[in-house]
Amino acid sequence: MSRFYVGSEIGQLRKVLIHRPELSLRRLTPTNCEDLLFDDVLRVEQAGKEHDVFAQTLRNEGVEVFHLREVLAETLEIEEAKQFVLDRQISQFRYGPALAKVVREYYDNLPATKLASHLIGGLTVAELNSDLGSPTLQVMSQTDFIMDPIPNHLFTRDTSCWVYGGVSVNPMTKPARKRETVHLRAIYKFHPMFKDADFEIYFGDEDRNFELSHIEGGDVLVIGKGAVLIGMSERTTPQGVELLAQNLFRTGQATKVIALQLPKARSCMHLDTVMTHMDLDCFTVYPDIMRDDIAAWELTPGNAAGEIVFTRVKDRFTDAIARALGVPELRLVTTGGDVFEAEREQWNDANNVLTVRPGVVIGYERNVFTIEKMQAAGITVLPIPGEDLGRGRGGARCMSCPLERDGI
Numbered sequence: 327m328s329r330f331y332v333g334s335e336i337g338q339l340r341k342v343l344i345h346r347p348e349l350s351l352r353r354l355t356p357t358n359c360e361d362l363l364f365d366d367v368l369r370v371e372q373a374g375k376e377h378d379v380f381a382q383t384l385r386n387e388g389v390e391v392f393h394l395r396e397v398l399a400e401t402l403e404i405e406e407a408k409q410f411v412l413d414r415q416i417s418q419f420r421y422g423p424a425l426a427k428v429v430r431e432y433y434d435n436l437p438a439t440k441l442a443s444h445l446i447g448g449l450t451v452a453e454l455n456s457d458l459g460s461p462t463l464q465v466m467s468q469t470d471f472i473m474d475p476i477p478n479h480l481f482t483r484d485t486s487c488w489v490y491g492g493v494s495v496n497p498m499t500k501p502a503r504k505r506e507t508v509h510l511r512a513i514y515k516f517h518p519m520f521k522d523a524d525f526e527i528y529f530g531d532e533d534r535n536f537e538l539s540h541i542e543g544g545d546v547l548v549i550g551k552g553a554v555l556i557g558m559s560e561r562t563t564p565q566g567v568e569l570l571a572q573n574l575f576r577t578g579q580a581t582k583v584i585a586l587q588l589p590k591a592r593s594c595m596h597l598d599t600v601m602t603h604m605d606l607d608c609f610t611v612y613p614d615i616m617r618d619d620i621a622a623w624e625l626t627p628g629n630a631a632g633e634i635v636f637t638r639v640k641d642r643f644t645d646a647i648a649r650a651l652g653v654p655e656l657r658l659v660t661t662g663g664d665v666f667e668a669e670r671e672q673w674n675d676a677n678n679v680l681t682v683r684p685g686v687v688i689g690y691e692r693n694v695f696t697i698e699k700m701q702a703a704g705i706t707v708l709p710i711p712g713e714d715l716g717r718g719r720g721g722a723r724c725m726s727c728p729l730e731r732d733g734i
């Protein structure tokens with residue numbers, strides 16, 4: 327049986343879930359891209375080719391690569407899974423009863439692969455091509471979306487995140503990304519690869535409004551040795567961290583969570599945009615944000631069930647991490663170049679690298695100043711192109727959801 331377990335950020339990566347740019351990105355326009363959390367429109371063909379280099383680089387390193395759209399399509403072949411997804415993506419409250427029925431019929435009749443494409447890529451009024459008289463439909467124009475595209479599926483890191491022997495299916499913060507979670511919930515529940523596998527689901531697998539409890543995987547670093555580092559960022563809230571920590575402790579999967587307070591800004595929307603783990607004692611950081619004095623807390627299990635002990639970190643957050651990892655001190659590789667170059671490279675995900683095994687990372691080749699510093703620190707950087715891919719603000723770590731990785 328398949329094994330799903332993520333024991334660290336840096337151990338040998340074995341299985342990963344990624345998503346090749348597709349229909350949803352072809353629907354991005356200057357008018358809608360901001361709402362869809364992209365800073366620009368991109369050349370989708372080119373982004374696809376760049377993504378293929380990413381996938382091939384992973385395979386060359388012995389990583390088994392799974393594609394979200396294929397895994398979703400395989401899941402949707404199962405009638406129960408299909409109904410689970412459609413029940414949640416198409417509701418009377420979104421469309422009004424009459425249009426909901428038409429949209430449901432349309433989606434119900436699509437073969438699984440097309441169904442997956444239009445769940446992710448969205449559907450326009452013209453594609454639905456219905457003569458329904460309901461005003462909900464009549465007030466729309468031909469190019470309006472019946473179902474919005476969800477281009478941020480590209481960043482598989484965020485929607486679900488594996489932490490040791492389980493996964494969190496994350497209640498996302500931004501409306502543009504909330505629908506992604508339903509797909510991951512269905513995959514982990516119904517896909518044959520996961521259905522009978524033994525793992526915990528920590529958080530998010532419920533039909534409810536999670537209110538202010540948000541987690542996004544870009545904020546969650548499984549640093550190893552039972553510890554988890556979580557950023558409280560533009561996206562992940564303290565409430566979310568507390569609830570996730572409770573379940574990590576309840577299931578015995580983790581023994582410590584270190585929570586870091588980050589500014590709420592797009593340039594550092596997730597912890598992994600300013601800090602990633604490259605080797606046992608070595609991280610890359612953007613020093614303007616990851617300053618010595620950022621506030622940090624250690625969360626550990628209390629004596630009573632569900633109780634958490636919160637300890638404010640009195641020394642530096644890096645000392646708290648070093649303690650958790652059992653190393654005397656961390657080696658930090660900061661973003662390269664002068665202040666201008668460093669800010670530009672951080673914006674283009676210089677600090678967002680994906681470690682494939684200790685000391686070997688995948689990163690965008692354009693970030694030359696940071697790569698130079700990583701190499702000087704003894705890190706091997708496997709470069710990938712990211713001229714178009716990078717426009718959604720995400721690098722190699724954001725574009726990957728590890729399903730299996732060794733511990734340290």
Ligand SMILES: NC(=[NH2+])NCCC[C@H](N)C(=O)O
Pocket residue numbers: 362363364478481483484503543544545595596598599718719720721723724
């Ligand atoms: N783990 C990450 N840093 N993910 C980046 C996600 C970028 C995406 N456009 C968003 O705004 O949500």
